[in-house]
Structure formats: C-alpha cells, structure tokens
Amino acid sequence: MSADGLGAGADPVDIRQEMLDAAGYLSRPAASDAPPAQRRAGRTSDLSIDEEFALHAIGWEPVQLVCGASLYSVPMGVWNWGQGEITSASEAYARAFAGASDRLHQECTTMGGRGVVGAHVEVEVHRHHVDVTIVGTAVRPVGSRGLSADPVFVSDLSGRDFALLHQAGWTPLGLAAGASFVYAPRRSAGVAMKQKNQNVELTNFTEAMYSARESAMERMQSAALAMDGTGVVQVHVEEGPMAFASHAVSFTAFGTVVRLVDRHTRLTPRMILPLDDPTPAFDATSLRGG
Amino acid sequence: MSDVPQDLPKEAGHRLEELEAGLFTSDLSVNEFLLIKEVGFHPVGFVMGSSIYHTGIQTRKWGQSQELEKLTGAMYEARELAMTRMEEEAAELGADGVVGVRLDVNYYEWGKDAAEFIAVGTAVKAESGVSHLNKLGKPFTSDLSGQDFWTLMQTGYIPQGLVMGTCVYHIAHRGLGQTLGSAGQNVELPNFTQALYEARELAMTRMQDEATRLDASGIVGVRLEEKSHQWGSHTIEFLSLGTAVGKTSDTVTLPRPTTIISLDN
Amino acid sequence: MTTAPEPDDVPEAAARRFAGGAFTSGLTVPDFAACLQMGLEPVGFVQGFCVMQWQWYGMGSPYGTFGVPFQGSTSGYSQTWQCPHGFVSAEHRSWGQNYEQSWIEDAWRQGFVSAYDRMIEEATSVGAHGVVGVVDSSDRLSDLGVLEFRVQGTAVRVTDGPPPAGGIPWTTYLAGQRLAKSIEAGLAPVSIAATVSSVRVWAYCITEYLTEGSAGGWGYQSAAAEIEQMSEAHMAVRRIARQQVRTQLEGDSLRGASMITTERELGHGDAEVQCILRGNRVRRFKAFDPLPPPQPTVRLL
Numbered sequence: 092m093s094a095d096g097l098g099a100g101a102d103p104v105d106i107r108q109e110m111l112d113a114a115g116y117l118s119r120p121a122a123s124d125a126p127p128a129q130r131r132a133g134r135t136s137d138l139s140i141d142e143e144f145a146l147h148a149i150g151w152e153p154v155q156l157v158c159g160a161s162l163y164s165v166p167m168g169v170w171n172w173g174q175g176e177i178t179s180a181s182e183a184y185a186r187a188f189a190g191a192s193d194r195l196h197q198e199c200t201t202m203g204g205r206g207v208v209g210a211h212v213e214v215e216v217h218r219h220h221v222d223v224t225i226v227g228t229a230v231r232p233v234g235s236r237g238l239s240a241d242p243v244f245v246s247d248l249s250g251r252d253f254a255l256l257h258q259a260g261w262t263p264l265g266l267a268a269g270a271s272f273v274y275a276p277r278r279s280a281g282v283a284m285k286q287k288n289q290n291v292e293l294t295n296f297t298e299a300m301y302s303a304r305e306s307a308m309e310r311m312q313s314a315a316l317a318m319d320g321t322g323v324v325q326v327h328v329e330e331g332p333m334a335f336a337s338h339a340v341s342f343t344a345f346g347t348v349v350r351l352v353d354r355h356t357r358l359t360p361r362m363i364l365p366l367d368d369p370t371p372a373f374d375a376t377s378l379r380g381g
Numbered sequence: 382m383s384d385v386p387q388d389l390p391k392e393a394g395h396r397l398e399e400l401e402a403g404l405f406t407s408d409l410s411v412n413e414f415l416l417i418k419e420v421g422f423h424p425v426g427f428v429m430g431s432s433i434y435h436t437g438i439q440t441r442k443w444g445q446s447q448e449l450e451k452l453t454g455a456m457y458e459a460r461e462l463a464m465t466r467m468e469e470e471a472a473e474l475g476a477d478g479v480v481g482v483r484l485d486v487n488y489y490e491w492g493k494d495a496a497e498f499i500a501v502g503t504a505v506k507a508e509s510g511v512s513h514l515n516k517l518g519k520p521f522t523s524d525l526s527g528q529d530f531w532t533l534m535q536t537g538y539i540p541q542g543l544v545m546g547t548c549v550y551h552i553a554h555r556g557l558g559q560t561l562g563s564a565g566q567n568v569e570l571p572n573f574t575q576a577l578y579e580a581r582e583l584a585m586t587r588m589q590d591e592a593t594r595l596d597a598s599g600i601v602g603v604r605l606e607e608k609s610h611q612w613g614s615h616t617i618e619f620l621s622l623g624t625a626v627g628k629t630s631d632t633v634t635l636p637r638p639t640t641i642i643s644l645d646n
Numbered sequence: 647m648t649t650a651p652e653p654d655d656v657p658e659a660a661a662r663r664f665a666g667g668a669f670t671s672g673l674t675v676p677d678f679a680a681c682l683q684m685g686l687e688p689v690g691f692v693q694g695f696c697v698m699q700w701q702w703y704g705m706g707s708p709y710g711t712f713g714v715p716f717q718g719s720t721s722g723y724s725q726t727w728q729c730p731h732g733f734v735s736a737e738h739r740s741w742g743q744n745y746e747q748s749w750i751e752d753a754w755r756q757g758f759v760s761a762y763d764r765m766i767e768e769a770t771s772v773g774a775h776g777v778v779g780v781v782d783s784s785d786r787l788s789d790l791g792v793l794e795f796r797v798q799g800t801a802v803r804v805t806d807g808p809p810p811a812g813g814i815p816w817t818t819y820l821a822g823q824r825l826a827k828s829i830e831a832g833l834a835p836v837s838i839a840a841t842v843s844s845v846r847v848w849a850y851c852i853t854e855y856l857t858e859g860s861a862g863g864w865g866y867q868s869a870a871a872e873i874e875q876m877s878e879a880h881m882a883v884r885r886i887a888r889q890q891v892r893t894q895l896e897g898d899s900l901r902g903a904s905m906i907t908t909e910r911e912l913g914h915g916d917a918e919v920q921c922i923l924r925g926n927r928v929r930r931f932k933a934f935d936p937l938p939p940p941q942p943t944v945r946l947l
Contacts, residue, residue, distance in 0.1 A: 106826050107685040113834040114775060114807035116931035117816060133892050135900040135925065140820075140827045143901070147831075147936040156888055156903060160880035162873045164856035183870035190872065194881065219859035220873060224880060226905055252411035258939060259415055275489060291455075292462060293433045293495060300497060301431060308406070308427065309396040315404060322405035324414050326427060328501070332489060340489070346406070357419055360942040362535070364638040416944065528944055639943075 136228045138209055142250025146208075149254045152233045157198035157207060158226040161190030165219055170336040176303065177272040177339060183221040184270040184343065185310065188214070191223040192245060192266050199243050203236065204229025206244035206263065208253045212345065218335045225266075246347040248325065260356045261349045264318045268345035269310030273303040275338050300340070304330065307342040320348035397473050400426035407503040409481060413527020417480065420534040422505040425474045430466030431499040434459035436610060445553055446576035448583065449616065452549040456618055460484060460545065463500040464522065471520040476504035477513035478521035480530050482543050484622070488611065496610060515541045515627075516596045523624040525602060533601070538626040541595040546587025546621045550580035553615075581605065584621040597625035671800040672779055677822030681778070684826050686802040689772050693798040694764030698757040700786070700793035722746035723882050727850045727875055739914075742850025744879045746843070746886060747918075754842040757784065761795040762817075762838075769815045774801035776810070779821030780838050782924070818926050819902065833901065833928040839894050840924040843886035845879045849915030857915040879919050883907065887923040900925040 136153035138146070146152060163183040170177070199207050210227030227245070230253075246253065246263035253263065315323045326346035333339045400406065407414065407424040417424060434455060463484070471479050482502035489497070502522065507513050515521045523540035525533060533540065552573060584605070592600050603623035610618060671688045673681065681688060723746040729739065761782075769777050780799035787794050799817065810816055818835035820828055828835070849857065853875040884907065891900055903925030910918045 104830055106683060106830065109829045110684045110686065110804060111807050113829050113931050114804040114810070116929075117810040117834055117836075118808035120811045133895050133897050133899065135888060135891060135895075135903055137903040137905065137925075139902060140824050140831065143831065144827065144937060145940075147934065148939045150936070153901075156900075156905065158881070158884045158905075160877055160884070162876040162880070163870045164873050165859070165870060167859035179870050186870055186872070190877070220857060220876075221870075222876075222880075224907070226884070248411060254939075255411055255415060255942070259418070291435060292459070293435055297431060297433045297497075300433065304429060304431070305396050308429075309399070312396060312399045312404060312406060315406070316399065320404065322407070322424065324407060325410055326406055326408040328408060328427075331487070337489075346408075355418055358415060358942045360416070360419065360944050362532075362638040363943045363945055364640045365945060415942075531944060 138228050138250050145251045145254040149257050150233050151230050154204045154229045154231055155202040157195055157229045159191040159195030160224040161187045162220050162222045163187040170339050173274050180272040181270055187221045187223040188268040191225050195225050195245055196243055199229040202229050205231040209249050210247045212247055248347055259358055260352050260354060262352050264320050264348040264350055266345060267311045267314035267323055267348050269307045270343040271303045271306040272341045275340055304342045307344050311344045315348040318348050321350045323348050400474055409503050409527050416527045416531040417505060420531055421508050423508050425476045425504045425506050428467050428470040428504045429501045430463040431497055432459055432462040433495055433497045435494055436496050447551055449549045449551055453547060456549060457547050459498040463498040467500040468519055471504040474504050476506045476520050479504050480523055482522050482524045525624055537629055539629045541597045541625040541627045544588050544591035544623055544625045546584040548580045548583040549618045551616050552576050580619045584619040588621040592625040595625050597627050600625050673800050680822035680826055685805045687805050689774050689801045689803055692765050692768040692801045694761040696757045696760035696795045698793050700791055722748045723886055725878060729851045739851045739854055742853055743848045744845055747846050750844040751842055757795040758840055761797045765797045769801040772801055774815045775804045776816040777801050778818055780817055780819050832930050832932045832934040834931040836898055836927045836929050839891055839900055839927045841887055841890040842922050843883050844920045845883040847879045847917045854915035883919045883921045887921045891923055895927055898927050898929045901928050902926050
C-alpha cells in the first residue's frame with residue numbers, strides 16, 4: 092500500500108508564498124531571531140523528505156545520523172574441505188552483527204534518540220573476516236528529552252514503514268540475524284552420480300542443505316525471542332556459494348523484530364485506480380516469467 | 382510420483398516449535414504484512430521446502446522432436462517434493478495457507494548434473510478461526526504478493542493452490558539438407574513451430590488438470606517460463622505456473638475504486 | 647565555506663553564455679515544472695572546477711629497522727596498540743596505530759571549496775538567488791595522479807523575492823518536488839555541505855594475523871575474534887565525518903544526507919578507510935505543521 096496525501100481536511104498549500112517567505116527569511120542579515128534552542132539543534136539525518144513527512148504525521152522527528160561497525164576474523168583454513176558446518180564462520184557472522192548492532196544502539200542512546208529507523212545494513216564475508224556496518228537515523232517523539240521506560244530500538248524499516256506499523260499498533264525492537272555456513276558434500280556427490288542413472292532425489296544433499304538453512308533461520312528466531320518479540324518482518328534471506336570458495340555455501344537471514352503493543356489497528360486502505368498511462372498493448376513475452 | 386518422505390529433517394523440528402509457540406517470521410514487506418492483516422489473516426512463519434535432484438540426460442541428436450518424459454517426470458517431482466515439504470511445514474504450524482511462494486532453482490558447481498529446487502513462502506492463518514484449507518484438506522499455496530492477495534480477497538475469491546504443469550521437450554536437430562534448403566530465406570520452420578506449440582500446450586494442460594483436481598473456478602497470474610537448465614539449447618523445459626482460485630463462502634461486495642491521476646514522475 | 651583561495655574571474659566563455667537570451671539548465675521536465683510552480687525562475691547552468699594534484703600523501707612506513715611511532719597531527723584522531731608478545735624480531739610488528747590523515751582531508755576540502763566558490767561566482771554574476779539540483783563529484787583523471795573536483799547546478803531567482811543576505815546565493819542538492827516539500831516542511835536551504843574523513847590503519851601483529859589469517863604462531867586464533875583495530879577505524883572515520891559536518895553547520899541541520907565509506911586494503915593488515923558525507927544544510931524558517939496522517943491506498947495497476 093502507498094500513503095498518498097489524500098487526508099481529509101488538508102488545506103491546499105500555496106507553495107509560491109512559502110518560497111517567498113523562505114527567501115524573505117534568508118534575506119535578513121543574521122538569523123539571530125531564530126529561537127536559541129533551534130539554533131543549537133545541529134541535527135543530521137539521512138532520511139528523505141518524504142520519510143520526514145511520514146514521521147511527522149505520527150509526531151516523531153529525526154535526531155542524528157548514527158552508525159555501528161564491527162569486524163570479526165575467521166580463522167585460517169576453515170574454508171578447506173571438511174564436513175558439516177563451518178562453525179567459526181557462523182560465529183564470526185553472529186558476533187560481528189551483534190557487535191555492530193550494539194554500537195549503533197549505544198550511539199542512538201547517547202544522542203538521545205528513542206530508536207533507529209532506516210538502517211542500511213552492509214555485510215561482507217571475506218575469506219578471513221566478516222565486516223558488518225549499519226548506518227541509520229536516530230529518531231524520537233517530537234519534543235521528548237531524556238530517557239524513557241521503553242528500550243531503544245533498531246530497525247531497517249524505512250521511515251514510512253515505521254510510521255505505518257506505528258499506526259497499526261506495532262513497535263520495532265531490534266535487528267535479528269542468523270547465519271550458517273556449510274561444506275557442500277562433495278565427495279559423496281561423485282559416488283552418488285555414478286550410481287544413479289535415473290533422475291531421483293539425492294537425499295544426502297538435501298539433508299545437508301536443509302539443516303544449514305534451518306540453522307540460520309533458527310538462530311534468527313532465537314535472537315528475536317531473546318528480545319521478547321512477537322515476530323520478525325521483512326526478512327532478507329540470501330544463500331549461495333562463497334565467491335572465494337565455491338564448495339562452501341552460506342545461508343544468511345536478518346530482519347526487524349516487532350512487538351504488538353496492545354492490539355492491531357486496521358488501516359482500511361482505499362482502492363485507487365490511477366488513470367495515468369494508456370493500457371499497454373498485449374505483449375506475448377509478458378507471459379513468460381522473469 | 383516418488384515416495385514423499387514422511388518426516389521432515391529433524392533440524393526443522395526445533396525451528397517450527399518456536400514458531401508454534403507464537404513467534405512469527407515472514408519475508409513479507411511491511412506493506413504486505415499490513416494488507417494480510419486487513420483481510421483477517423495473520424502471518425505464522427516463514428516456511429521452506431527443498432530437494433536436490435539429479436537432472437542429467439544423455440544428449441543425442443534425435444531426429445524427432447519429442448517430449449523427454451522421464452525428465453519431465455523428474456522436474457515435476459522435484460518441484461512437487463519441495464512444495465510438499467513446504468506445505469507440511471505450514472500444516473505443522475496449523476496454517477491455512479502460504480502466500481508469496483517463490484520457486485527457485487539453484488545450480489552448484491560441485492554438482493554438475495544436480496539442481497536444488499526450493500520453495501519458500503510465508504504461512505498465514507485466519508484470525509477468525511474459520512478453516513480455509515483447500516479441497517484436498519491442505520493449506521492453500523499461492524505466489525500472489527501481499528497486495529494481490531488483498532485485492533483477490535476483495536473480489537470474494539480465495540487461492541486454492543499454486544498449480545503447475547511442466548514439459549521437457551527436445552527440439553529435433555535439423556538435417557543438413559533442410560538447413561541448406563531454407564538458407565537465406567525468411568520462412569517458418571514448421572518443426573520448431575510444431576514442437577514449441579505442443580510443448581507449451583502440454584505444460585498448460587497439465588496445469589489446468591491440477592486446478593480441476595482442486596475444484597477451482599479458474600487460474601490467475603499465469604506465468605510461462607522456459608529454461609534450458611544445464612542441457613544445452615535443444616532441450617527446453619516449459620513450466621507453466623499459476624494460482625488456482627475459488628469462491629469463498631462469504632459474500633463480499635466489491636468496493637468502488639477511487640480514480641486518480643497522479644502527477645508523479 | 648570561507649577559507650578558499652580567491653577564485654579567478656568567471657571564464658570568458660561562461661560570461662558569453664549567460665549574456666545570451668535562453669537559459670540552459672540541468673533540470674528535468676518535472677523539476678522544471680515544480681520550480682515554476684514555486685516561483686523559482688531558472689537563470690542558467692552554473693559550474694565550478696578545480697584540479698588538484700593527488701599523489702599518495704603521507705609518511706613512509708614506520709616499520710623496518712629505523713621505525714619510530716608517528717608523531718604528527720596530534721589534534722586529530724589517533725590510537726595505538728602494543729604487541730602483547732615479549733619477543734621482537736625485525737619483521738614482527740610490535741606496535742600499530744590508527745590515525746586521521748588530516749592532510750588528505752584538508753586537500754580534499756580545498757579542492758571542493760575552490761570548485762564550489764567558482765560555481766557561486768558564476769551564479770552571482772547572473773544575479774541568482776540560489777542554485778538548485780547541485781551535483782558534485784571528485785574523479786580521478788586516468789592515471790595522471792590528479793583529482794578533478796566538479797560542482798554544478800542550476801541557478802535560479804525567486805520571482806518578486808529579495809536576494810539572500812550578503813548577496814551569496816543559497817545552494818541545495820534538492821530540486822523540483824523534493825525542494826518544494828522541504829520548503830513546505832519549514833526548512834529553508836542554506837548551502838550544500840560535504841566533507842571527507844580519512845583514517846589510516848598501520849596494523850600491529852594481532853591485526854595482521856587476524857586480517858590475513860596467517861598462523862604465525864603468535865596470536866593464532868582458533869575461534870572468531872574481533873579485529874579491534876579495524877572496527878575502531880571504521881567507527882572513527884564515520885564519527886570524524888559527522889563531527890566535521892556539525893562544525894560546518896553552525897547550529898543548522900543537515901537533511902537528506904548520504905554517507906559513503908570506502909576501504910582500501912594495503913596488505914599485511916594495513917588499510918585506508920575514507921568516508922564522504924554530503925547533505926543539505928537547512929534552517930527552519932517557520933514552525934512545521936504536520937499533515938494529518940496520510941490515507942493508505944492500494945493501486946489496481
């Protein structure tokens with residue numbers, strides 16, 4: 092759903108007058124008539140103006156840009172042939188993610204924010220280290236200062252998604268991540284291939300990949316439960332062979348943990364039919380997927 | 382159809398227990414999550430099913446265009462197995478259906494003739510407690526996005542299941558004489574035309590048969606995909622996918638949409 | 647932005663271009679329409695360039711037989727690590743340091759400010775009130791060891807409006823509807839703000855082993871361990887960039903920022919981390935009246 096500005100009772104804005112007001116303000120020799128509190132504000136934010144509008148509509152404002160970074164080493168030799176899970180790589184991922192998340196959390200608290208919105212999560216798994224960096228904007232309810240009873244949250248939800256969830260009665264808690272790295276069962280592959288003339292399932296493989304996928308998801312879930320969350324939304328799931336070691340496969344998942352505050356409030360969206368472009372001509376290739 | 386394994390791998394058990402205890406996970410975006418709630422469903426958990434199948438063939442220059450039935454069978458079974466496991470996970474969670482289903486194929490360097498078929502989606506359950514299981518008594522599956530699911534429910538229809546039909550077809554190599562004969566001209570290649578026509582028909586018919594089994598009123602969101610996987614360009618798999626729908630028992634009036642003209646870029 | 651050297655006169659070609667009747671602009675059609683709606687009249691496309699020599703700045707390696715700890719730039723960020731092993735050999739990195747490469751930051755600032763001031767001069771020469779849709783870049787020119795700074799935008803005048811105080815045009819990265827929304831939110835553009843921070847990592851033995859995975863027998867880890875020196879460098883480079891910007895802001899706010907960090911690995915655990923932080927410096931000129939919560943919709947197409 093999108094949030095178009097169709098709110099009832101919104102006065103039409105005379106943007107030309109607004110621009111003249113702004114120009115008039117800037118033409119005064121010194122902006123010393125700005126209230127001192129605002130002059131000291133010095134806020135930084137990487138939210139777009141649309142996101143700021145969405146936040147303001149629910150009474151929240153940006154405070155400061157915050158970030159967290161953590162790099163963990165992966166011991167040598169773990170990517171060589173082996174059996175089962177590459178536990179040190181999985182551990183490096185988990186610790187780096189938690190470390191970056193914690194630092195982000197700390198910066199937000201120091202800046203006086205109630206939580207972080209729009210966090211961009213970047214994870215890079217190299218042969219010898221896992222790097223996690225998270226950058227976002229700390230936000231808080233307008234005019235609130237000091238600590239509150241609620242814990243500080245971290246989320247990779249955009250400003251708009253945060254506002255929508257807030258209206259529906261949910262609050263984000265933090266980021267939960269889970270990863271598992273496994274060796275593909277190679278040696279048994281050669282044997283299995285020779286023996287099978289028919290096209291059948293290779294159950295050994297299935298088991299190995301399955302368990303890796305399950306482990307990653309389960310770790311993410313445990314992290315979510317530890318935060319006392321109701322659920323995890325917008326989970327990004329990625330899997331595939333490592334660029335530097337094709338016989339090792341990674342499964343990673345992370346998402347934002349949310350909790351229902353009281354009860355879910357329905358938003359009742361309106362169905363709209365945009366009369367923009369003419370109906371595109373029938374295109375046979377559109378029947379093909381992708 | 383090969384034997385469907387009765388038990389899911391044991392590692393799945395622990396994860397599913399946590400989901401049953403009340404925590405939900407989903408790869409739905411916030412928009413989709415809210416729209417699903419609007420129509421009275423709640424996400425229960427991210428469910429997955431996968432199977433790794435041996436899919437090699439001996440390529441020969443057959444003179445005839447023909448369906449490779451054994452391979453068709455294998456491709457179908459592989460996906461069925463992945464879907465069934467996903468449905469089992471959903472059933473274990475007490476879900477009514479799975480939305481946003483994605484069917485992917487992964488190839489790994491270490492398994493030249495093997496491919497992994499994966500089915501993932503988000504299991505959902507009706508908050509009213511009314512059962513929405515399909516005619517076969519299983520949770521419905523659909524590859525509709527959250528937005529499409531909401532729109533479909535507004536019309537009074539509900540997904541019954543993700544239906545698919547597949548056909549692996551080998552296109553005959555043209556003899557040298559034939560190739561020389563039509564060189565330099567723009568002519569129809571009747572072999573090819575016939576072959577592709579037949580293959581697509583087979584795939585779509587099989588898909589429709591599945592829908593009939595579910596007692597569906599129709600199929601929406603049909604996609605036709607063509608893949609050569611690892612077999613070279615003369616062997617193509619035609620996959621037809623769609624969501625079978627049926628009427629819900631509730632009567633729903635369609636709301637009138639507001640027409641707008643947006644001044645976006 | 648007042649520390650740049652005096653820019654040269656506006657190039658003759660630019661003066662000719664502005665004297666002509668029609669204006670050029672970097673605006674797209676929707677942005678152009680939005681500008682007119684706001685009462686902003688495009689005057690011309692303005693630009694400023696500066697080419698800086700860009701060799702590898704810095705000290706030689708402090709390692710080797712005559713290595714001594716680096717002492718310079720004590721005003722900037724600096725952190726040292728000592729090797730925990732008692733044994734020292736000629737190749738063993740017994741200490742390491744992270745420090746801020748302020749000479750790189752200064753040089754970047756000089757190049758950027760020169761280019762920016764030249765663009766402002768072109769804009770002033772046509773009587774512009776502001777410059778919208780600014781685009782800036784710093785590109786290496788092939789392998790010549792030079793860095794070219796470019797700042798370009800569309801100069802505009804506020805119809806029937808007063809020029810800004812001091813006659814210096816305001817500037818903003820925004821254009822079109824996004825600028826209109828910013829004005830509507832009560833935020834007046836002051837100028838674009840951009841800064842670079844650069845941290846050099848001279849790895850000590852532990853960092854080298856952890857980053858390279860070498861099992862030198864010293865500090866070999868069998869489990870995952872945090873590479874503290876690198877984590878600190880990453881946190882520091884972003885922190886420095888934000889601090890620098892806050893100094894430039896002088897109490898105003900930075901909105902719509904973008905922070906891009908790049909890392910260059912130099913081998914043996916050494917690295918250089920650089921962060922470019924850009925954004926719009928804005929000042930609140932009226933209280934913001936929040937819109938009522940927007941109506942959620944679902945499109946049928």
